[in-house]
Amino acid sequence: MKKIRAAIASKNPAKINAVSSVLKNIEWSVDLAAVDSDSEVSAQPFSQQETRQGAINRSKNALGNFDIAIGLEGGVYELEGMLYLCNWGALATQEGQLYTAAGAQIPLPEEIAIELRAGIELGSIMDDYANESGIRQHKGAVGVFTSGLVNRGEMFSHIVKLLIGQYQRDSD
Ligand SMILES: O=P(O)(O)OP(=O)(O)OP(=O)(O)OC[C@H]1O[C@@H](n2cnc3c(O)ncnc32)[C@H](O)[C@@H]1O
Numbered sequence: 001m002k003k004i005r006a007a008i009a010s011k012n013p014a015k016i017n018a019v020s021s022v023l024k025n026i027e028w029s030v031d032l033a034a035v036d037s038d039s040e041v042s043a044q045p046f047s048q049q050e051t052r053q054g055a056i057n058r059s060k061n062a063l064g065n066f067d068i069a070i071g072l073e074g075g076v077y078e079l080e081g082m083l084y085l086c087n088w089g090a091l092a093t094q095e096g097q098l099y100t101a102a103g104a105q106i107p108l109p110e111e112i113a114i115e116l117r118a119g120i121e122l123g124s125i126m127d128d129y130a131n132e133s134g135i136r137q138h139k140g141a142v143g144v145f146t147s148g149l150v151n152r153g154e155m156f157s158h159i160v161k162l163l164i165g166q167y168q169r170d171s172d
């Protein structure tokens, strides 16, 4: 069986759990480590480009001696006057390949958009809005605005499947 050492470029449990649950269900044996990694973009990315770049930078900066490193980044972008939640992932390999994929996108209510435009991070806006703490570490904004049907971990899992799937296809 093929054995690989992988890094997830975040200490956020929603991201770590998403990656580990997907990696448990593939035919390779994967050893996963969570490492801090710089996204080199703003704490709250405000476009698809910036969100994607954050994911890419995280994966490259986390790679070190790992076989692969996965970066996941949440952001927002403006479309027809509305702010949409967007999520990007990147997988960097020791051989120099880079895979990218995006996940679910939903519009945010105007009252949330106003605070984002004022420069506040979505994580803290959501905690105030829902009167909870640490929403970004489990259900996320996507969970709150989909009645819990799609939580942040599930959304990231889908992105991780898109990344690992592309990588596996090239490696077989
Ligand atoms: O520790 P890291 O890996 O940085 O995890 P994070 O939760 O900060 O996640 P991101 O940096 O990828 O997300 C960028 C910003 O958007 C926020 N965010 C993105 N998606 C969110 C969601 O679904 N729910 C709550 N906050 C979210 C997040 O808290 C950050 O302020």
Ligand SMILES: [Mg+2]
Binding pocket: 043
């Ligand atoms: Mg962050």
